[in-house]
Each structure stands twice: as C-alpha cells, then as structure tokens.
Amino acid sequence: MPDRALIEADGLALGYGGPAVVEGVGFTLRAGERLALLGPNGGGKTTVLRAVLGELRPLAGELRVGARCGVVPQTERSRLDYPVSALDVATMGSLSRLPWWRRPGRRERREGLEALGRVGLEALAGETFGELSGGQRQRVLVARALVQDAGVLLMDEPFAGLDRTAAERLEALIAALASEGRGVVIATHDLGQAARWDSVLCINRRQVAVGPPAVLSREVLEATYGGEIVALPGGERAIVSPHQHDHE
Amino acid sequence: MLEPLQDTFMQRAVAEMTLLGLAAGALGCWVVLYEFSYAAESLAHAVFPGLVLAALAGVPLLLGAAPAILLAALAIALASRAPGVGRETAVAVVVTTLFGLGVLLALSPQSPPGLQSLLFGDILGPTDTDLAAAAALVVVVAVALRLLHGQLLATGFDRGSAAALGLAAGRVEAALLVLLATATVVAVQGLGNLLVVAAFVGPAATARNLSDRVGPMIAIAAATAVLAGIAGLYLSYYAGTAGGASVALAILTAYLLSLPARGLRARRAPVRARAATTIL
Numbered sequence: 001m002p003d004r005a006l007i008e009a010d011g012l013a014l015g016y017g018g019p020a021v022v023e024g025v026g027f028t029l030r031a032g033e034r035l036a037l038l039g040p041n042g043g044g045k046t047t048v049l050r051a052v053l054g055e056l057r058p059l060a061g062e063l064r065v066g067a068r069c070g071v072v073p074q075t076e077r078s079r080l081d082y083p084v085s086a087l088d089v090a091t092m093g094s095l096s097r098l099p100w101w102r103r104p105g106r107r108e109r110r111e112g113l114e115a116l117g118r119v120g121l122e123a124l125a126g127e128t129f130g131e132l133s134g135g136q137r138q139r140v141l142v143a144r145a146l147v148q149d150a151g152v153l154l155m156d157e158p159f160a161g162l163d164r165t166a167a168e169r170l171e172a173l174i175a176a177l178a179s180e181g182r183g184v185v186i187a188t189h190d191l192g193q194a195a196r197w198d199s200v201l202c203i204n205r206r207q208v209a210v211g212p213p214a215v216l217s218r219e220v221l222e223a224t225y226g227g228e229i230v231a232l233p234g235g236e237r238a239i240v241s242p243h244q245h246d247h248e
Numbered sequence: 249m250l251e252p253l254q255d256t257f258m259q260r261a262v263a264e265m266t267l268l269g270l271a272a273g274a275l276g277c278w279v280v281l282y283e284f285s286y287a288a289e290s291l292a293h294a295v296f297p298g299l300v301l302a303a304l305a306g307v308p309l310l311l312g313a314a315p316a317i318l319l320a321a322l323a324i325a326l327a328s329r330a331p332g333v334g335r336e337t338a339v340a341v342v343v344t345t346l347f348g349l350g351v352l353l354a355l356s357p358q359s360p361p362g363l364q365s366l367l368f369g370d371i372l373g374p375t376d377t378d379l380a381a382a383a384a385l386v387v388v389v390a391v392a393l394r395l396l397h398g399q400l401l402a403t404g405f406d407r408g409s410a411a412a413l414g415l416a417a418g419r420v421e422a423a424l425l426v427l428l429a430t431a432t433v434v435a436v437q438g439l440g441n442l443l444v445v446a447a448f449v450g451p452a453a454t455a456r457n458l459s460d461r462v463g464p465m466i467a468i469a470a471a472t473a474v475l476a477g478i479a480g481l482y483l484s485y486y487a488g489t490a491g492g493a494s495v496a497l498a499i500l501t502a503y504l505l506s507l508p509a510r511g512l513r514a515r516r517a518p519v520r521a522r523a524a525t526t527i528l
Contacts, residue, residue: 096414
C-alpha cells in the first residue's frame with residue numbers, strides 16, 4: 001500500500017513541562033513521502049521530531065505513529081572522539097530488536113555490513129566513525145536506521161556542512177529510501193531541496209503551512225522565517241534567519 | 249625479580265592488586281568514555297566518613313563504605329534538585345562536606361592514631377575478606393560489562409538517539425554508576441581514598457591513547473592496571489615507599505609513556521580521512 005499513512009498529527013501542541021513551544025501542528029506523512037520540515041532555529045523543528053520519536057507527550061492534539069522511527073542526528077553533536085568503527089555504529093541499529101542482555105553478534109554485524117553497502121560505504125566499514133567526512137558520517141547513521149528497519153527516518157539538518165557532491169549523494173540516497181516506501185522527514189534550511197521533495201511543513205512556534213512545495217509563497221516564507229529573504233542567483237529565493245548566520 | 253614474591257604479604261598484595269586492576273581497568277574504560285572521571289573521584293572521597301566510622305567501631309570497612317556511598321548518592325540527587333544548583337556544584341558541595349566530616353572524625357583527639365592511613369590505603373596488607381571481595385568484584389564487573397556492552401557502547405556514542413534505538417539512557421548511566429560505586433567501595437580500602445581514582449582513570453586513559461576500539465581498549469586498560477599495579481608494589485618493596493602512592497605513580501608513568509602513541513594516531517587520522525574521501 002504505497003500511500004499508507006505512517007505519521008498522522010492533528011492539532012498538536014508540544015512543550016517541555018511549561019507552555020507550548022509549538023502548537024497547531026497537523027500533517028500526514030505517507031509511505032514513500034519526503035517531507036521537508038522548515039523553520040528557524042528555535043522554531044520547534046526538533047521538538048516536533050522528538051514528539052514523533054515518543055520522547056515528548058503532546059500537551060494537546062493527536063499524534064499517531066504507525067512505523068518504527070529511525071533517527072539521523074547531526075553528526076557534529078555525536079562523539080567524534082568515540083572509539084567505534086562505521087560498522088559498530090551501523091550495527092547499533094539492531095539493539096532495538098535484541099533483548100537488553102544480548103550484544104550484537106555475527107548476524108547483526110552482517111546486517112550492519114549490508115546496510116553500509118546500501119549507503120555505499122562497505123569499503124569503509126572498518127574506519128573510525130569520527131575520521132569519516134561529514135557526508136559519510138550521515139550515511140553511516142542512515143545505515144544504522146536501516147539496520148533498525150525503520151519505516152520512517154527523521155533527519156535533523158543532514159545537509160549542514162556538506163559540500164555539493166556529498167549533499168547530492170545524500171539526496172539521492174533519501175530518494176532511494178523513499179522509493180522503497182519509507183517515509184522521510186528532513187529538517188532543513190535549504191529551500192531549493194525542499195522544493196524538490198513531496199511536501200513541506202513550515203513551523204515557527206506554530207504551524208504556518210503544510211502541503212506540496214507549491215505552498216511556499218513569499219508570505220508563507222516570511223511568516224516562517226520572520227522576514228529576511230535573499231534572492232539567490234538564478235532567481236531562486238532563500239531565506240536566512242539571523243540564527244543561521246550564527247550557526248554557520 | 250621473584251624475590252619479593254617469597255614473602256607471603258607480597259603474594260597477597262599482588263593477588264589483591266591483580267584482582268582490583270582487572271576490575272578497575274575494565275570498568276575505568278566506560279568511566280573515561282562517559283566522562284565520569286569526576287564522579288569516580290567524588291564517590292571515592294564521599295565514602296571517607298563511612299570508612300572512619302567503621303574503623304572507629306572496629307567493624308569491616310566495607311560495612312562503613314557501602315552506606316556512606318548510598319548516602320552520598322542520595323544527597324547529590326537531592327542537592328541537584330535545588331533551584332539554580334547544577335549537578336557538578338551539587339557533587340562538589342556534598343563531597344567536600346562528607347570528606348571534611350571524615351577528616352574531622354579522623355583527626356579528633358578521641359580518635360585512635362593511624363586512621364589517616366585510610367586516606368592512602370593499605371594495599372600491602374589485604375585481609376581474607378578484602379581478597380574475597382575483590383574476587384567477587386571481578387566476577388560482577390565482568391558479567392555486567394558483558395551483558396551491558398551493546399547498550400553502553402550505543403548510549404555513550406549518541407545519547408540523544410538512545411531512545412530511538414529502544415535504550416533507556418538514564419538506566420544505562422545509572423547501572424554504570426552503581427558498578428562504579430560498588431568497585432569504589434571494594435577498591436578504596438586497598439588503594440586509599442585519595443588514590444583509588446588513579447586505578448579507574450589512569451589505565452583507561454592510557455588504553456585510549458593506544459587503541460581506537462572499545463574491546464581492545466578494555467583489554468589494554470585491564471593489563472595496564474595489573475602490570476602498573478604490580479610495578480608499583482615492587483617499587484614500594486624496594487624503595488620503601490607507600491604502596492598506594494607507588495601504584496599511582498606507576499600508572500601515571502604508563503600514561504606518560506602512551507602519550508606519543510596518541511600523537512602518532514592523530515597525525516595519521518587526517519591522511520586516512522582524505523584517502524577515504526578520495527575513494528568515494
């Protein structure tokens with residue numbers, strides 16, 4: 001069933017004990033769909049991802065998640081000095097299926113190796129994770145989600161810091177994952193990429209818009225990012241939030 | 249070379265040091281990887297009043313150390329909840345208070361002389377109970393680390409994604425701290441209140457310099473702790489220096505000797521990463 005709903009959210013309000021940090025969020029992610037999650041830093045993107053993962057209970061509204069979720073965090077936040085290989089990291093995906101006392105064995109490592117093959121990194125399985133390039137690290141974490149057999153991948157700004165070649169390779173991988181019927185949610189600042197995907201969800205403390213990329217009008221973008229719009233060469237529009245300058 | 253081993257007390261000291269080295273070296277790798285070194289030092293200091301009270305009451309030191317460490321953990325948990333007080337501040341306040349209390353008790357005029365030796369341990373004179381406790385500790389640490397290996401590895405690598413992998417990061421860290429507290433209670437009597445942390449942190453830091461994977465790191469750390477520990481005992485035997493301090497000195501020497509290896513690996517890493525980028 002190619003259009004099976006994997007995530008359904010309706011009227012969500014989310015927060016961390018105090019008042020809601022983002023509210024009015026409603027969207028559906030279907031199998032095979034790539035959803036761009038757009039918004040300024042601090043606008044609630046990560047909060048929405050955490051709710052989907054089940055780490056936050058909604059303050060209001062409904063959230064149904066009908067698939068196992070794998071997370072692909074920004075690798076700058078993980079421990080680059082940690083003594084693990086790419087294969088070790090990919091194999092960690094098997095822990096969600098193993099009882100707590102079992103460590104991943106030969107079978108799980110074979111699955112890890114296969115997943116690394118899927119993301120084009122089989123040859124680097126034995127390399128230390130922290131010594132890989134940014135794009136390679138992202139793909140190792142995608143492999144970890146594949147070992148986990150995740151129906152939904154939640155990616156938190158996976159293109160940050162990647163050069164053009166690495167970004168293109170990662171985007172092709174995301175397209176391949178979606179074509180297998182997985183849902184992919186990608187928090188991003190890149191409007192050009194978002195326009196190529198299936199749908200967009202714009203949030204800035206509240207939901208601004210949701211739908212196909214065509215909803216990204218100037219008004220929606222201003223409401224999402226608070227106003228600073230820059231035109232890119234070639235007529236593309238992009239919006240830079242002050243935080244993003246700081247971030248980069 | 250074998251002459252010191254003719255003495256029964258040295259045989260017992262080497263046995264105690266080997267057992268403690270195996271446990272502290274292996275467990276220490278996770279302490280270092282989880283950046284719990286400060287917690288390790290704090291736990292050791294926090295048991296001091298318990299050790300003093302046990303010595304004053306004439307009961308086995310283990311009976312004083314175990315409740316003291318529980319009390320310290322509880323006090324730290326409570327102090328961390330006070331508004332505006334971070335975890336590190338709470339640990340510092342609780343530990344210095346407990347350590348100060350222990351010193352007050354040990355140095356009061358009513359206390360019998362010799363209690364100060366609790367600060368520096370008595371690795372040269374382990375009792376049968378000490379040896380049995382150390383052997384039990386090796387078994388507990390080996391079994392626990394084997395069972396928890398996958399969870400420790402994944403949680404330490406990426407705590408933020410642990411829940412998505414079905415892991416309870418808080419429980420994994422709590423299990424590690426309980427193991428650390430148990431090991432501290434057993435090891436503190438031999439290695440001393442001030443120096444026990446050297447056995448947890450030093451061999452693991454040495455092994456980290458020599459290895460890029462956790463499995464070999466644990467093996468190297470355990471071997472380093474045992475060998476440096478025995479070297480320290482020999483130093484103590486021949487030079488007449490304090491046992492615990494000699495062991496700490498030997499561990500520090502091992503760490504210093506391992507530093508060039510880290511430099512070499514750091515220089516090699518960018519070359520490897522460039523090569524990897526070229527392949528793909």
